[in-house]
Amino acid sequence: MSWELAQGLPFLPGCVFRDPTKTSFHRSQTLGYKNGFAFSQLPTVGIGGERLYENQLSQAELDELSKTGPTLTYGQAKRAPPSGFLPAYVAFDKKILRFDAYFQEDVSLSPEEPYRIRQVCIYYYLEDDTMSVFEPVVQNSGLPQGKLVRRHRVPKNDHGDHYHWKDLNRGMNLTMYGRTYRVVDCDPFTQVFLESQGIELNPPEKMVLDPYTELRQTPMHKYITPTDFDQLKQFLTYDKQVLRFYAMWDDTENIFGEKHPCIIHYYLADDTVQVRQVYKQNDGRDPFPILIKRQRLPKTFVDKKKTFPNCVLEISDQEVLEWYTAKDFAVGKSTTLLGRPFFIYDCDEFTRNFYRDKFGITDFQPVEIEKNPQEEVPQVIPPYNGFGLLEDSLQNCFSLLPKPPRKDVIKMLENDHKVLRYQVALESPNPEDRKRRFILSYFLSNDMISIYEPPVRNSGIIGGKYLRKTRVAKPGSTTENTTYYEPSDFTIGSTVEVFGHRFVITDADEYVLNYMESNAERFPAATLQSLRDHFRPRRVVKETANSDIPTLATSKQELDELIVQVQEELKLQKHLNNKNIWEAFLQCDKDGSGTLDKAKFLAVCDSLSVPTNTILLNKLIDLCSCGEDKINYHDFLRAFPS
Template identity: 45%
Template structure:
């Protein structure tokens, strides 16, 4: 039929053809134009281009289309499309939620609202849509009209680059948390280099969940009556009560305080009573109980939505769960009709019941006693410059000002006693080099007074430079200053008198005498410094002369005591011969036993320069001695040796040497030296033993 000429009578129509329109080459999918493949021609005929018959069989290697058709034309420039035409009807959709606080409602504290944030790419506008929930009572739908939302006060607006799954964005004070996005948004963000995080779960609305739970429980579940025998429980557990000690911390409310209670759980009927513990003078009304015996609901806000709580009290049908003994443990918190009470202790019966009946070990008691608050720090106000620091401090210590206490003993003992020093100024101006100052330090009140002597024909009038005042050291705390003391005054010391520096150049002889009398109060360096100054000035000539006289007298005494020690002994010919051959003489042991070397040593004692020390001498340690012994007791040989060869002065000297030696033995050994019992002078020597006063120390 296709090869017949197109003449009348040779053409035929196909009765199956009914559609003669021109087919479209594009399809519209989600608002986008997509090329259409395998479409048919006019009359729903197959196109020749789609047939295998018209496939070119020429070898593409040998066949060059440019030889037949000429060179191809250049690629046409893409047509510019504006931004609004390129992103027309293209939007980014994010799923998000925000929390809305609920005020003055016992059923809920906040709501979780789910929204869809739509971002229009063509003009960067944003709108927020909330899906409608049936019977929610909230005006839902479009929460934010479509417009460009400002980001901050700097004139910036929210852009799609600021969006991302898991981020928080703020529109006019409302914080939206993005949890997910659709497929186009995720693909578009990935093409722009922003990879979206994994989707998150939308949190449920607690109030909606509670409504669903209550409606489902009332519709599908029915409570069965308890099979417990109340009479048996009454006979078994009557009078058995679990007692817990609890506290209620109500300090968040106005005039609130920590209050103690006693929670009693009655085992025979599972009721709870709360008794308030009053203390003496607590200032509260003496009510005996906070809660009478009743079953305590565990979730006190849980009640059916359609329950008329204004007119009726809740029964067992409306309460989901009551408190049981297993819910009461030391350290746990329970809710007594909205009051949070902490159980911190229980009695012994309660501990035994939990251990034997429930196999639960109660915790140790918790110390809930309030720790005493530390006293507030007493801050001393700064000195206002009027009066002394002591007077200002007294005004802060007591309500009625009192004069500061003074050391009257110190003032009485050191009345009119001053330490005088000579000072000069540091060389600041040439005219001040000749000025001299006298510093008087009062030992009675520790004040310093400075006086400048006048210099004739120099233009320096002199007079009082500083009145009697306490002289503070530089760099110390002005509220608690450290004052100058005599320890700081020595030759060459630099002191600062209210920003003026002085150098101490001299001191009075009384200063050195005071330091000698009170050497424990001064460092050795200060005393040595003052002593050297006094020596260089010649103020210690009298002391030196006196010391020389004492040394001279001591030397004379030692010379008198050493009479006979340096006598030259004339050796015999026999002794010279023995010394020549190095032979020592044989010692007489009998003589050494009778006269040991210790008795031959001259004891160390102080003998007065004039004469011999008297018998009853007054010293730091009282000595009680007997009169001079009688020599009648001694044998004839000793008596003759004593009377004929010793003078009267030597006898007295040996006698007191023996007494002083015993004195030294007692000081060193804490007991007197006992004489031998067979001596004929035993009684006499015991009578002459040296005794001391109690609580006395021996010093050499």
Template identity: 45%
Template sequence: MSGLPKLPGFNFVDPTLSKFHLSHNFYCINGYKVPKTITSGVGGREIDANCVGYFSSSDPVRYDPSLTYGRTRSVACSQFIPHFALYDSKCLTFKAFFKQSVPESPVEYYRVRKVNIIYFLEDDTITVIEPRTLNSGLEQGRIVRRGKIPKNTAGDPWHWKDFNVGKDICFNGVVYHTTDCDVFTKEFMRSHGLIMADSEQTPPDPYTQAREFSVQVHETKTPPADDKLRRFLEYDGKVLTFDALYDTRDQEFGELRVYGILYYLADDTIAVQEIKEPNGGRDPFPLLLRKTKVPKVWTDRPETYPSVYLELSDAEVTEYYQPKDLLIGETIYILGRPMLLVNCNEFTRNYYRKTLCIEQKPAIDFKPKPRKLPPAPMPPHDGIGSLQDSLQNTKKFSNTPPKKDVIRQLVNANKHLRYMLKIDLVHPEDEIRRFILRYSLSEGTCNIYEPPIRNSGVIGGKYLSDSLVSKPGSDPLNPDYYTPADFYIGALLVVHQQRFIIIDADLYVYRYMQANPEKFPCTVIENIRNHMFNKGFLTEDIAEQLEKECQDQKKAARDAIGLEADIVQTELEKCFIEQKVKPDPDADLEYERKKAKILEEYTESLKHKYVVPEHGIDPVNLTCPYPIVIGEIADKTCKEQDVGGDSFTPKHIDTPAEKVQKHYAEVYRKQHEICDHPRPIECEDPEAAKRLAANQKPLPEPFEPIMVSNVENPKGACKVKAVHFADDDKRCLRDKYDLCDHKTPKNHCGCTQYQK
């Protein structure tokens, strides 16, 4: 079809196409323009540019950089909030007043009426409301209906920008003077750049003042009635509790007795109850005094009062006890009985502190100190059973086994110390006999076993079962038992009148002493250590100690490097010392700060940060087999006049780690030339492959050492050592891979790490 000429009758019309308008590029959704993801041509036809044939990997339109570099962090677009939703239920409130004239009144000429002007931000409407006042005689409430109020003849409505404190505002012919506003209004105005003026005081209403002055305050001398119901509801169940002492020891058969005084706040009554003591010898009774009001002076009564058949009433009593009279350390009289208050509970202390602002004194210790009873004598051991069982039976009526140290048993379960014993010779036939002492760390008991010896005439086996062995000469009722601190090589043990000498021990004994040195004397540990050394059991310990001392010496040698270095003083410092002048520390403060910064950067550059990968190459012997004689090295000390003002650090010197890096970098360069760029490999003669190494070749005769000429410093060497930090990093970026790829020998520039 495409090859037909464009003549009438040779063109074909697509009957499905009925639209020939230009398609739009945006959709309108909720009032926002949203671009279309796929563009189309006239009538909604597909564009040839959308075909796959037009797609290329370098197409900047369809290429998404986020597929390669990842999504970039972008700030989210702020959400659009309509005006009516943003300021919904938000109002500006101003306090104001206006003066209303009062005609035809001889008492007043005007009145001052206080109002609240409320401005609604959501639709810029205003309303005026007058707070209601009791007995004002005026119709109060909403004065101005909510709506937009014009401020001039042009009909422009009032706006919140027109409001301020101390301003006259006219609404419908009434002038309102603003005096104050709330906190939200101040913050809102300040956020929009409007600072509210200081608040003003509303002038008083003369009529209201006259009414207040005319009202007289009626005073009465009648005391207020005691509302018993209110006190009952407020203080029911709240009782002040005190401990009191009633001392009658000055009388015959007197004693010191303790009572509890209860003060009921609901009706100001007092009750006294006796505090029962176990085995006190007295019959228990509930109360010494039931709830009643107690007078402070119980003998204060008229002489003609018939006390034979009448009790005291409130008319005869001048004063009763109140909470302010009950203080710790004070003596009160309960119907003639003196009682000393010695203590109170926590509720009582809090009540006095919070309600009466009185801090109660601390409790008085009145109880006598208990006397120490002499220890009960222990009966002698009858020999039946162990001593612990016999002592336990004397402490209780029922026979119970003595308590054991469970923690010791759990910590030292199945742990034993073994020693070899021999008998202190009395008979010659006992010389060959040996015994094994096993000390249990969990029980503290000793077990002695004799290994059988064939044809010795002595039957071996258990010599002593697990039991506590006491030392000779100790108290039979409080014996002193053998412990591991008493066992050492050559120690004499007396077990049931039989004398033994320790001649050997296990290596575990010495390990236990190392782990618990606080349980053994130093002489015992030294004795066991010498015995183990003579036996040859401490070979590994000695090797570890020698290795540790060797490492400590190497560390001390490394730490000592540079401590004895001579500090070269500059000419300026020498001049200061001769003149006895101290330099101003603030003068070179910036200089010292810059110097410290550069020294820190230089120190960081010397650190070995590059890790050489596993290369599998044999170490290269760089030792020269020929002796080299080097001439005298020139003095490299830079004087002050030769060094510039920005010279702070010497020229970079390769560390041993960097030398190794450069060596393997050269190896990688050769590998890159051979493997990545193939070249014909030259074959070597088999005889040449058997040649000796350079350090194994015999020196030629006659031998002359290699002579190296003297090293001279070039002119301006001190200035070459100056370190300059340039802002551009083109040199570092250009030489970043130069050591491996460009095959050009370069020194490490110190500004980048090796990449290969």
């Protein structure tokens, strides 16, 4: 049997024939790669390359595809867009129909009103067909008003129908929950909307008013008062209207009397007068708020007996013929109130307008009041008592609660831990005090000075803190014009007076010179030059020690010139014995090295009353220095020829 015949046999056991010519049994590939990405595809042939009838199109499908060629190219044709639909909650958002209506309510147990008319507003919301009823608030009605029917769909009948805007019109009765409302009118938007929907509106009706409310609004008094003057009318017309006058109470006739500025208030509501006294700051008077309390002031009294008890009974209309009125007050006029004379010199703008409209007065020129110029008491600052700083003591003169003086914070931050140190000697007639040496420290952060005395063994003087940190004023400074010592005042050889003690500056730290040279624009040239001259010998010695080029010739020449100057200065010191000076130095130099320690050298000079605190001798000692606090006394003794 051929293969074509075998294909038509039913698929039953024993009826299947295998093609003996078939040699390929592999499956076709369904995976592939494109642009580096793996993708799957349907097989084109079956196992062994057999034809797949499941993936082939029939003739009918091919015919249909041939008819719809553009669809294969451009895809399915787009459907026409649906017609536009706008929901009601969008189309009628915030669109409300308003109707004016009223309803009649019976009133029981009231002989004055058998019924009352209550006016309401009916709102219909088009977005969801809901309704609400609102009653405007009426003052003093005594009824709970406001929202009578909350917003919801109102039932129309018992069949489940609800009110629609087509059911509303003017001139109709509308029943909601057993209460009948008479619709009389609507607003313009409601009228336009209903007419646009083809509804014919009834003519509007007049709103019915409540008879009892109208009765209450009618005046109760239907008679005419017999007089034009009515206190109630005056109170209602002139309530909170006050005339204000500026006056001066002259009390100079009495002992210790003076002129007091006052303000007179005239209350138009009840013709009462009040006088208030104007107080100034530090005028020495207790600030009582009112001089004359608000009351009616009598102008003319009835002739009364001397036995009338004024201190017991108050003044009434029987004792007074005339009271003060607004006509009795005018600018530039004097008036007497309760025995006190007041001169009115000005008034405010409201008072001017009242007199201009009421009495036709136009002259309101203010009167100049002669004021005695108050003598200014000069503030005398007491002299400085010596305790504390001048600024702290000065604050006690300005206020009862003194405040600390302000500090220069920027200066304190910039110059923190910056101290200028000087060596000073005490200038005293006692020979023992001349040998004492002190260290003066000047603090740049707050311009304070402290003095410390280094302790010396076996000197008989306890060293330590001589002066704590404080600001030292220059001699001749006053409390009003205070000048303090500054770094520019400290030169080599200058004298500093500290609370009665005089100190002579003999030496300084090298930091002082470096600081002044770095800030040369802030210090005088003389101060800077004195420090340079003082430190020049030391710098020459250092440069000589650190360099290989000798400078002995320059130093010797300078030394010779300085010795000549010192000898001329020592001629004035006639009490010095040159022979004793030579012998003292030779005895101290026991090893014969020709040098002595600087401390020992200065001690010998002080014992012989040699004025080492002078500028020339200080320069000579510096030139005789040979490093490490050693001094070559042979060069120094050349200034004292034996």
